[in-house]
Each structure stands twice: as C-alpha cells, then as structure tokens.
Amino acid sequence: MPPRKTSRPPPYAARNQSSSIPIPPALRNILRRATIRTIALGVLGFFTIVWLLRWMGGGSGSAVVIGSGAPVVIVTVIDPKANQGWVEKVKKNREDYAARHGYKTFFPENQDYPLRNSPLSWAKVPAVRHAMSLNPGSTWFWYLDHTALIMNPSIEITSQFLAPARLEKHMIVNEPVVPPDSVIKTFGNLKGDRIDVVVTQDKEGITQSSFVVRNGEWAKFFLDAWFDPIYRSYNFQKAEAHALEHIVQWHGTILAKLALVPQNLFNSYVTGPAHPKDGQYRNGDLVAVFPGCDRDKRSCEDEMRSFFTILEGKPSNSQD
Incomplete structure (x- = not known):
C-alpha cells in the first residue's frame, strides 16, 4: 500500500514561507x-x-441628432467697422428669409476668430465651423457673404436645390475645377445623397461668396483642412479662395463630396466676373452678389440701395 498522506505541510513549505523577504x-x-x-x-x-x-x-x-434642429443656418460674417445702418439691413434680409422657411441665422464678426496676419476674408471658414458647434441639430449651413442680398425669398433651398434628386439634376460633372482648363475635373458619378458641400464657379474659379455645407464629421474635417495654418501662411493671391481651389484639386476626399452647380442658383453676380453661361444676375434669381463692393473705394451700401428698394416694395424713384 502507498504511504498515507499527512495533513501536515512538509517542512520545506514552512521554511519557504518563513524565508520570504519581509517588506519594510x-x-x-x-x-x-x-x-x-x-x-x-x-x-x-x-x-x-x-x-x-x-x-x-x-x-x-x-x-444631438442631425436633422432635429433648423434645416438651414444662414451664416454671414459682419465687419464691425461697416456702417451699422447698412449692416442691420443686411441682417434683416437674412432674418426675414429665415423666418419664412423656419431657418436660423448667425452673424459673427470677422474679429471673433484668431486670423493673426491673414486677411479678414478668412473669417468665413471658422464662422461656419462655429455655427455648427452652436447648432449641432441643423442639417445645412449656408454661408452668404455680406456682399450679397437674398432677392427671391420664395425659393426654399432645401427642397428646390439640396434635395438629393434635385441636386443631381443641377450638378455640373466632368467640369474643370478651375476654368478654363484645369486637368482636375468634377466627378461624373456622384449621387446627391453623398454630397456634403455645394459650390459655384464664376469666370475665374470656385467662389466663396455663397456656398453650402452639410453638417457632419466630414464637414468639420473639410473646414478644418481649409483653415489649416499652412494654407493661410502661403499668401495665396486670393487668400481663402485659392486655398479652397488648392484643397479641392489636390485632395480627392474633398472633391468626392463636392457638387458644382450653376452660379445663378444661389450666387448670381450683379457686377464682376460672372460665369459667362449662367452667372449674371437676372430678376427672379435667389441671390444678388456685388463681389468686391467693400474694396477699392466702392460702397456696398450704395450699390445695394436700388435692390433694397425693390425688396422693400418702394417705387424705383424713391429717395429713401
């Protein structure tokens, strides 16, 4: 028979236990x-x-669920040094349109953002990003420059321009991004529900006086990339305009989400280098733009006066 096991631990166990190093x-x-x-x-x-x-x-x-807020937020950057009477009329122009369609407005000042030595026109980019943070439930953010007026408030952009089926009808495909002969062209197989930024062209290139961005993580990436300090330090001749053309041409992830539409949809020029096919302002267009009216000793207030008269329903010979 094998020896019986004892319940007493073997001597080495006790020795090992007693030999452990005490912790001071x-x-x-x-x-x-x-x-x-x-x-x-x-x-x-x-x-x-x-x-x-x-x-x-x-x-x-x-x-916050995107789509739970106002469908569109209109963003216009204001220059605090501009004539305040004119500024209030520009703001009211957006507010009246927004109230009619259930939209919201946002009017930051160009000095609200850390532009450092960059031109003040760069403020539009962080302004849209700022509007997104304040309105996370909204779907679209429409940047409309202070040099523009909404002239046809009956046009509702989400249903008439931005709905996927409508957008696909308006999209200009296989078009040079920078006219007339850029080798980079808009994609020809994009679907409307995949578009996150909508822009127009004038005679010289992509414009930024009026553009629309869909809320979401991609839009934040796009705006952050556009506002990158590297591009602001390049001293592009047309500042944020040329920076936008640069990232659209050299970053396929941006071009793949971009729709180019006819200029007269929401960016018609009263003066300036309008697109020769569809860029000149005509009665009935949604927006009238006066590009550069705040530069070169011009006056936006003076150039817009007759258009405010039309909006206010006054006789054309009114001196008010």
Missing part, C-alpha cells in the same frame, strides 16, 4: 500610496474622457 514599513507605505495614486489617476482619466465626449457632442449628456 516605509516601502509598504510607498507602494500603498503608489497604488492609490494609480487608481486616482485612472478615475480622473475616465471622467476626463467622459467630459471630452460630452463636450464634443455639444455639451449635453446625449448626442
């Missing part, structure tokens, strides 16, 4: 404090991540 009290306290500190840092890191996620989601405990 001072070292034990250091290890205890290190453990507590590690736990505390882990808890702090967890709540920091939770706070960042809530902050990026708009500051609420739950994410």
